[in-house]
Amino acid sequence: LKIDSLSSFFKLDENKHFLKSSRNSGQQLKNWLISLYHLEVNKNLIKLPYLHVNILKKASKFNIKSYIEKINLSGWEDILNFTNKKWYQAYLKMQAQGTLNNVSSHIIVENSHIVDYQVNIKANKLSANAWKQLPKFSNLSAQLWADKSNGLIDINSSNLGLELKPEFKHPWQLEKLLAQISWQTIASQKWINIDVNTIRNSHLKINGNAQLWSNLPQISDKQVLEVNKSPLLLISANFSDVDASHVPTYLPTTVFGKGLYDWLNKAFISAQVPDGGVIFSGRLNKFPYSKS
Numbered sequence: 001l002k003i004d005s006l007s008s009f010f011k012l013d014e015n016k017h018f019l020k021s022s023r024n025s026g027q028q029l030k031n032w033l034i035s036l037y038h039l040e041v042n043k044n045l046i047k048l049p050y051l052h053v054n055i056l057k058k059a060s061k062f063n064i065k066s067y068i069e070k071i072n073l074s075g076w077e078d079i080l081n082f083t084n085k086k087w088y089q090a091y092l093k094m095q096a097q098g099t100l101n102n103v104s105s106h107i108i109v110e111n112s113h114i115v116d117y118q119v120n121i122k123a124n125k126l127s128a129n130a131w132k133q134l135p136k137f138s139n140l141s142a143q144l145w146a147d148k149s150n151g152l153i154d155i156n157s158s159n160l161g162l163e164l165k166p167e168f169k170h171p172w173q174l175e176k177l178l179a180q181i182s183w184q185t186i187a188s189q190k191w192i193n194i195d196v197n198t199i200r201n202s203h204l205k206i207n208g209n210a211q212l213w214s215n216l217p218q219i220s221d222k223q224v225l226e227v228n229k230s231p232l233l234l235i236s237a238n239f240s241d242v243d244a245s246h247v248p249t250y251l252p253t254t255v256f257g258k259g260l261y262d263w264l265n266k267a268f269i270s271a272q273v274p275d276g277g278v279i280f281s282g283r284l285n286k287f288p289y290s291k292s
Contacts (some may be wrong), residue, residue, distance in 0.1 A: 001245065003041060003042060003078075004042045004043070005041070005042055005043055005080075006039075006041055006042075006184070007038070007039070007040050008020070008036055008037065008038055008039040008048075009036070009037040009038055010034075010035070010036055010037075010112050010153075011033075011034075011035040011036075011037070012033075012034055012035075013032065013033040013034075013035070013278070014030055014031075014032060014033065015177070016180070018087065018143040023166075024240075026257055030057060031054065031055060031056050031057065032054075032055045032057070033052065033053070033055075034037070034051050034052070034054075034055070035050065035051070035052050035053075036050065036051040036052075037048075037049070037050050037131045038063045041079075042075065042236065043078075043193065044070075044072050044075075045071075045072050045075050045076070046068065046071050046072070047068065047069040047070045048066065048068045049067050049068075049069055049251070050065075050066065050067055051065075051066040051067075052064070052065045052066070055092065058080050058090065060110060060112075061108070061109065061110045061220055061236070062108070062109040062110075063106075063107075063108055063222065064105070064106070064107045064108075064109070065105070065106050066103075066104070066105050066145045067102075067103070067104045068100070068102075068103040068104075069101070069102065070100070070101050071099065071100040071101075071103065072097075072099050073096040073098050073100070073126070074096065074100065076091060077092070078201065087234060090131055093129060093131050094128040094129050094131045094134075095127075095128065095129050096124035096126070096127070096128045097125075097126070097127045097128070097292045098123065098124055098125045098127055098140075099123075099124045099125070099126060100122070100123055101121075101122045101123075102120070102121075102122045103119075103120070103121045103122075104119070105118065105119040105120070105220055106118045106119075109118075111134075113172070116147070117146075117148060117193045118146070119145070119146050120143075120144070120145050121143070121144045121145070122142075122143050122144075123140065123141060123142050123144065124141050125139050125140070125141055126139075126140040126141070127139060127140070128269075130132075130163065130165070132284075135162060135163055135164050135165070136161075136162070136163040136171075137160070137161060137162050137163070138155055138159075138160070138161040139158065139159045139161060140155070140157050140160060141155070141156055141157045141158075141179050142148070142154060142155040142156065142157065143156075148185060149185045150182075150184050150185075150199070151182065151183050151184075152180065152181050152182045153180070153181040153182075153185055155177055155178065155179045155180070155181070156177075156178055157174070157176070157177045158172075158175065159173075159175065159292040160172075160173075160174045160176075160233070161173050162174070162177055162232070164256075166204040166253060166254070167252050167253060167254050168249075168251070168252060168253065169248075169251075169253055170218055170248060170249040172249065172250075173201060174199060174200065174201050175200050175201045175202070176198050177195075177199055177200075177244075178197040178198040178202045179194060179195060179196045179197060179198075179199075180193075180194070180195045181193070182195075188215045189214065189215050190213070190214045190215065191211065191212070191213050191214075193209070193210075193211050194210040194211075195209050195211075196208050196209070196237070198253050201204075202243075203241075203242065203243035203245075203246045204239060204240075204241060204242045204243070204246070205239065205240045205241050206237060206238070206239045208236055208238055208278075209234075209235070209236050209237070209238070210233070210234065210235045210236075210237075210239025210271065211233070211234040211235075212230040212231050212232070212233050212234075213231060213234075214232075218282050226276075229287035230283045230284055231283065231284050232282070232283050232284075233280060233281070233282065233283075233284055234280070234281050235278060235279065235280035236277075236278070236279050236280075237248070237277065238275070239273070239275070239276050239277070239278070240273075240274060240275040240276075241274070242272070242273035242276070243271075243272060244270065244272070244273060245268060245269065245270050245271070246270035247264070247268040248265045248268070250264075251264055251265060
């Protein structure tokens, strides 16, 4: 393991005393506060202004607060190879690039489980190869805020590349993507909302909204009949300046039968579509709604 430079200040405080109890034979169990200040590794690899870890020994509880000014995603080979072989192998496959900036987090861990968290991350021009369920992408810039029940991703990316295999055979290249993805969990119900302000490249422009609901009850005459576990999908979108010769790029391979997909892949030789729209509403297990 080679580290060109490493600097920091470290502080350890005895915080409070727990009350005496028979379980600890009259000894006092203590809380501890571990603080790390101004950590800098290899100058541009990571800059961490502070990390505070509050340890409640009796409750097996950790209260962790941190702020990281910058994490450079390239250059971690030596450190990951030294610390975790699985992460190292994944990192080699992904070849991640870009930076994470202004990363703030607050995490509460009890008995080795995360019981609550809040995180805020600004990602700048991220790129990575496909790994497991993660698709290949390039030049992704976004802001993430999330806690245990809610979240928001604000995407503002230029020259964004996406490869969504096997669902889409052809890669996507977008000149501009402006969108917000938010989600919320209330009890067993989950809701995802996608607001697309702009999807633009040389052969299309799109804006619209999509919502996905899961575990929604079916209601008739204000009475709950049952909880339908199939997600409900609502889509409303507008498109313009479409060059139809590029339609095969956006055809999902898993929705259409092979014969229909092969025909659609060759059917659109040339056409210009000035504007249009799409509306979709229904539960996914009922698609393609042949009995509606």
